[in-house]
Amino acid sequence: MIPPLRSTPSRSLALAYWRQKTARRAAARPSASNLLDILLDGYCVLDEEGRIQHTNPALESLLACPAHQLGGRLLLEFIEPSCQTDFLSLLELMKYSRSRIGPLEVEMKTAAGEPLAVFLTLAPSPNGGRELAQVLLRDVSQWRQVQNELVAVNLMLEQSFTDTLEGWAKALELRDYETHGHTQRVAEATVQLALEIGYRLEEVLNLRHGALLHDIGKMAISDTILLKPGPLNEAEWEIMRRHPVYAEQLLRQIDYLRPAIPIPYCHHEKWDGSGYPQGLKGEQIPLEARLFAVIDVYDALRSSRPYRPVPWSEERTLEHIRQQAGTHFDPEVVKAFLKMKNFD
Incomplete structure (x- = not known):
C-alpha cells in the first residue's frame, strides 16, 4: 500500500510558487x-x-x-x-x-x-x-488605391505593348509599300467579325494581336522574293510558304504573344486541306485563323498590288468569297462575314 503524501516544506514551497505563477498568467491574459x-x-x-x-x-x-x-x-x-x-x-x-x-x-x-x-x-x-x-x-x-494604381499601370503597359506590335507591323509594311494600311484594316475587321459571331469583347485582344502580326514571318523573307514584281517560281514559293513557320518560331518565345500564334501560323490553311504550312483541314484550323483568312483575302482583293494594279469591285470580291466557301473558307464564317457586309 502506498502511503499518503505528506506535506513537506519543499512541497509547500512548490505549490505556493505554482499558484503564484498561475495567478500572474491569469492577470496577464487579456480580457x-x-x-x-x-x-x-x-x-x-x-x-x-x-x-x-x-x-x-x-x-x-x-x-x-x-x-x-x-x-x-x-x-x-x-x-x-x-x-x-x-x-x-x-x-x-x-x-x-x-x-x-x-x-x-x-x-x-x-x-x-x-x-x-x-x-x-x-x-x-x-x-x-x-x-x-x-x-x-x-x-x-489604401488597398483599393494600390489596386487602382496597379490597374492603371497594367493598362499603360498593355497600351505600350500594343503600340510596339503596331510598330512591328508598320515596319514590315515599309518593306512593301503596296500593302500600306493593310495590317491595321484587317486587324480591325477581324475584331468586328469575331464580335459578330459571338466573341466577347475581352476575348478579342489576342485575336487582334494575331491579326497585327499575321505577316511577321515575312521579316525573314529576302526582298528579292518579297518585292519581286512578277510571279514567283516554285523555289521562291517554297521559301515564301515558310513565313508562317518563321512567325510561329518567333512568337512562341514570347509568353505574352503565344495566344496570338494561331493567326500568323495558320491563316494560309484552307478548309479543304490544300493550304500551308501544315495542310490542316476543316475544324482542325483554329477558329481565329478561319476568321482572319476571309478578312485577309477580302482586303487583298480590294487593294491594288504589283500583280493586280486595279482592285476588284466590292460585288466581285464578295461573290468570290461566297464561291470559296467550303474549299478555301469555313462556310459558317463566310455566312457571318457576308451578313456583316449585308451581302447575305
Missing part, C-alpha cells in the same frame, strides 16, 4: 474588452434597430468620430446609399441564419463625409437580448 481595444479593425455591436451600442478605438478612428457621438446612431448613416440595400440584406441573412456572414465590400463615409472603403463582416451577438449583431469593419481604402 475580451482589452482585445477589442488593441484590435486594428473597427468593431461595434448593433441593437435590433441597427443602432451602434458598443465600439472600439479602431472604429472611432475609422469613422473619425468619438465614442460618445457614435453611441445610438444608425450604422446605416455611414454607409453610402448605393450600398445600403446590400448591407440590409446581409443583416437579414445573418439574423435568420444565426451565423457569421461576409465579408462584403461596402462604400462608407466618415463623420466628416470623407469616402471610405471597408470589408464588412456580421456575426450574431453572443449576449442576445436587444443586441442583434457584431460588426467588424476592415479599412481597405
